[in-house]
């Protein structure tokens with residue numbers, strides 16, 4: 001997949017939710033993960049983050065939104081149910097971005113929302129668990145930027161003959177490199 005992404009949570013209070021977010025981030029190929037204004041004991045987080053994500057991807061603990069620094073050119077995307085949020089299924093994910101989610105009780109702070117270039121919502125009737133919201137956001141990114149062939153009109157997988165030209169993401173770049 002082209003580009004990169006990071007994902008983080010503001011003010012998350014339950015270590016097991018943070019562990020689930022980190023594990024999900026790791027599984028979907030995040031380049032970094034972070035918290036803002038949230039500190040947990042690694043042992044507590046490890047109960048759900050059995051993949052020990054912090055050993056495999058950079059993990060930042062920012063004290064507050066004022067300290068929060070992102071790589072140059074990295075767009076901040078809030079994930080929050082607000083009246084003005086963009087519906088996730090219609091959202092074009094930036095190639096280089098960081099997603100930020102809110103605490104279990106409450107929402108993304110005004111300070112963080114003000115730093116976001118976009119805020120997206122998952123079309124649900126009410127708030128879902130923060131780690132599920134993280135997983136759905138990253139799954140949506142994967143389906144829209146992963147370079148998968150279009151879904152067929154009929155139920156089932158794509159016609160393999162019709163997609164014989166399809167190559168996994170990154171293949172063309174690899175092929176160009178090996179030719180030069």
Ligand SMILES: C[S@@+](CC[C@H](N)C(=O)[O-])C[C@H]1O[C@@H](n2cnc3c(N)ncnc32)[C@H](O)[C@@H]1O
Pocket residue numbers: 079080081100101102103104105106107108120121122123124126127128129130131133
């Ligand atoms: C459990 S929700 C927060 C509680 C919620 N504000 C409430 O009604 O009390 C935790 C976080 O998950 C994310 N979240 C949950 N459901 C969401 C949705 N449908 N769309 C976007 N973000 C969602 C947001 O980042 C939110 O701050």
